[in-house]
Amino acid sequence: VPFVSMEACVNMAGGEPFSMQNLSEVSSICKEHNIPLWIDATRLVENAYFIQQLDGPVIANGFHESVAEIVLQICAYADGITCSAKKDGLVNMGGFIALNDEELFERMRGMVVIYEGLHTYGGLSGRDMEALARGLYESVDDDHIAHRVGQVRHFGEQLQEGGVPIVVPIGGHAVFIDAKRFVPHIPQDRYPAQTVAASIYEESGVRTMERGIVSGQHGDEPYDDMELIRLTIPRRVYTSEHLEYTANSISQLYKNADKIKGLT
Ligand SMILES: Cc1ncc(COP(=O)(O)O)c(C=O)c1O
Structure with missing residues (x-):
């Protein structure tokens, strides 16, 4: 198994969230077998909101944490995320990959040039990148x-x-x-x-x-x-x-x- 991917608020079968408990258990299994865990973060903010509303007591700091903080806690479990920003990210176009493995990052950066454009813009116009940056901030309000x-x-x-x-x-x-x-x-x-x-x-x-x-x-x-x-x-x-x-x-x-x- 090269990696495990978990989709937040799965698109095709109900839009249902995963719980923090479920994510933590998947993460433990992945760690045990040395398999990277990736999250499809396209609808991660909605998932974090459900966790805030339903899952509260599981989170160490209590029930009323902000959605932005819960998003960060979810991402801390992941080796990387992929995100189509056209959904929770509130924009017409764009997406991104974020990861914490420097070597893999360099390899992916090389691929971006082949498939999308230079890594500094990834095939997006400056306007779209600015909209995406703002969309991410607004999405976690x-x-x-x-x-x-x-x-x-x-x-x-x-x-x-x-x-x-x-x-x-x-x-x-x-x-x-x-x-x-x-x-x-x-x-x-x-x-x-x-x-x-x-x-x-x-x-x-x-x-x-x-x-x-x-x-x-x-x-x-x-x-x-x-x-x-x-x-x-x-x-x-x-x-x-x-x-x-x-x-x-x-x-x-x-x-x-x-x-x-x-x-x-
Ligand atoms: C969960 C999820 N991931 C990825 C995608 C693909 O997004 P894009 O069209 O930006 O490649 C979609 C599209 O609906 C999606 O729902």
Whole structure:
């Protein structure tokens, strides 16, 4: 095993966080076997916020530590992080790798020249780099992240009020509808999640993403269990009214879900 990668608030299956306890146990196993631990930090701030809210007593200094401090504590467990800054980092473009191994750093720096551009800008314009630096500071502001995750939670609760079956607990960046419960009459080989995603678009004009066997199936692998529809909420884009409209439209669709036919 060359390395272990842990994704914060995993994108494809609910946006659920890992706990500090879980991270610490993974880190111990990795240390025991001398395997580097990397974190995909794309949604690390959301994960840190969940830790602040749910995991508090596990953290030595108590419950009310800032999200910024929890982010640092998480990173202290990692040999390196990769980050797509287009998500928690609040920017249109960019990302970065951070690591504490000088020799590997030098090797990676050489690769950046081949794939992205000179290491001083990594393929980004100065404007984008400045926006990224500011985005990182703003992303760890406690009030900002509380509002962001709160908006997603509120949207999920509105769907629940409409009876719509979703993955719980509600994650940090998206609400996932469970297509197998939304259209139980459609078998998996008639693409229930893809069908519901298309029906949501027809009903409301809202574009969602299928997370079932259309996007998740590879070659001859057996079907996995998931047939989800991901409703991802970009940061600082939607008002409560946008989300209310979406929740109402999907709740309406759900009332007539037995009329939805599967795809062939
Ligand atoms: C967790 C995670 N890591 C990495 C990426 C890839 O990001 P990029 O498009 O910036 O390469 C994504 C994209 O959605 C993601 O969700």
